[in-house]
Amino acid sequence: MPVGLEPLDVAVQIPSYFRCPISLELMSDPVTVCTGQTYDRSSIESWVATGNTTCPVTRVLLTDFTLIPNHTLRRLIQDWCVANRNFGVERIPTPKQPAEPDLVRSLLNQASSGTALFGVRVSALRKLGGLARDSEKNRVVIAAGEAREVLLYLVFANVGPDSSDLSHESLAVLSMFTLSEAECTYVATDLSRVGYLVNLLFHSSVEVRVNSASVIENVVAGVRSPDLRSQISSSGEVFEGVISVLTHPRAYPRAFKIGIKALFALCLVKQHRHNAVAAGAVDVLVDKLAVLEKCDAERALATVELLCRVPSGCAAFSAHETAVQLLVKIILKISGRATEYATGALLSLCSASEKAQNDAVACGILAQMVLLVQSDCTARAKRKAQMLLKLLRDSWPDDSIANSDTFPGSDVAQL
Numbered sequence: 001m002p003v004g005l006e007p008l009d010v011a012v013q014i015p016s017y018f019r020c021p022i023s024l025e026l027m028s029d030p031v032t033v034c035t036g037q038t039y040d041r042s043s044i045e046s047w048v049a050t051g052n053t054t055c056p057v058t059r060v061l062l063t064d065f066t067l068i069p070n071h072t073l074r075r076l077i078q079d080w081c082v083a084n085r086n087f088g089v090e091r092i093p094t095p096k097q098p099a100e101p102d103l104v105r106s107l108l109n110q111a112s113s114g115t116a117l118f119g120v121r122v123s124a125l126r127k128l129g130g131l132a133r134d135s136e137k138n139r140v141v142i143a144a145g146e147a148r149e150v151l152l153y154l155v156f157a158n159v160g161p162d163s164s165d166l167s168h169e170s171l172a173v174l175s176m177f178t179l180s181e182a183e184c185t186y187v188a189t190d191l192s193r194v195g196y197l198v199n200l201l202f203h204s205s206v207e208v209r210v211n212s213a214s215v216i217e218n219v220v221a222g223v224r225s226p227d228l229r230s231q232i233s234s235s236g237e238v239f240e241g242v243i244s245v246l247t248h249p250r251a252y253p254r255a256f257k258i259g260i261k262a263l264f265a266l267c268l269v270k271q272h273r274h275n276a277v278a279a280g281a282v283d284v285l286v287d288k289l290a291v292l293e294k295c296d297a298e299r300a301l302a303t304v305e306l307l308c309r310v311p312s313g314c315a316a317f318s319a320h321e322t323a324v325q326l327l328v329k330i331i332l333k334i335s336g337r338a339t340e341y342a343t344g345a346l347l348s349l350c351s352a353s354e355k356a357q358n359d360a361v362a363c364g365i366l367a368q369m370v371l372l373v374q375s376d377c378t379a380r381a382k383r384k385a386q387m388l389l390k391l392l393r394d395s396w397p398d399d400s401i402a403n404s405d406t407f408p409g410s411d412v413a414q415l
Contacts, residue, residue, distance in 0.1 A: 329363070
């Protein structure tokens with residue numbers, strides 16, 4: 001429903017045939033089903049997605065799930081919105097229709113045709129990418145047309161130092177989809193394919209670098225074999241490439257979003273985390289933590305905790321001038337998950353380094369941990385906080401509230 005409508009129910013009466021029979025709200029994208037009834041697209045799609053196979057109004061079995069746009073009704077609704085604009089009613093935008101499957105098949109055929117002109121093939125891939133970027137609905141239609149198989153073939157058809165625009169455009173489209181386990185295995189089992197993606201991490205175009213990092217993350221996260229994941233992360237170059245994506249200026253936010261996902265996936269392989277440290281992951285993560293959005297911050301802190309579990313990572317964070325201070329500051333400020341990861345990282349650092357203990361205490365970690373133990377945090381976060389307080393018992397000041405036997409409800413007094 002347009003934003004301005006909710007408080008206007010008394011002043012503006014919405015015609016009943018403009019309301020979706022399911023949501024009872026003003027329709028923004030009316031579509032008609034095979035029974036002749038019209039619903040808002042999002043509502044009927046949700047109805048079908050939850051396993052319903054009948055028309056909500058008539059209860060007749062839906063023999064065809066094709067949704068036909070009701071352009072006439074949509075234009076009537078838009079005209080009604082315009083006529084009532086003085087009451088604060090906003091005109092609903094004309095929705096973009098999902099890509100036609102026939103168009104998707106045609107573009108895939110052009111892109112994969114060995115007889116078509118090179119420019120035509122590249123143009124077809126760019127059009128396909130444009131459709132994929134437009135909407136999730138388009139991506140569903142494209143994926144249903146076996147696009148990933150075609151795109152994988154085109155990306156690696158000419159693996160070598162002189163990659164073409166055809167490969168890069170295919171990679172750009174492929175990076176917008178989640179690969180199946182079989183498709184991830186197809187890439188991971190061939191060292192030349194993995195090496196090609198790693199080389200693209202150092203390409204002059206930031207788009208190519210980010211798209212390559214996206215596919216690498218997809219592959220590492222999608223393969224079940226620990227040996228294959230280890231094989232991909234065994235190269236120091238893959239970490240150097242991903243770190244280079246992470247260090248791209250903030251003017252290109254997608255670079256960090258993709259880069260941190262790729263770094264986290266690679267760091268899940270414990271035996272190669274030292275490669276991430278050697279590539280400069282510690283400085284980059286600390287530098288970016290203070291300016292991240294919630295989801296990115298959670299993943300970055302999860303990566304920090306993973307790196308703190310290996311000696312080289314623990315030493316690098318302990319030696320960093322502001323790492324401990326930043327981790328203490330972040331606790332309780334982002335989300336429950338972020339708090340848990342930051343606390344876990346501090347527990348590793350303080351367990352391994354007396355300097356980290358002193359720095360953490362100086363930054364106020366004792367008060368933070370007491371608050372955390374008393375908060376409605378996750379059980380794992382609380383357990384880590386209790387372990388930290390026990391570890392730092394000798395650092396408690398004489399008048400610390402955490403040392404008081406009369407502190408109400410405290411789990412700390414019993415450590």
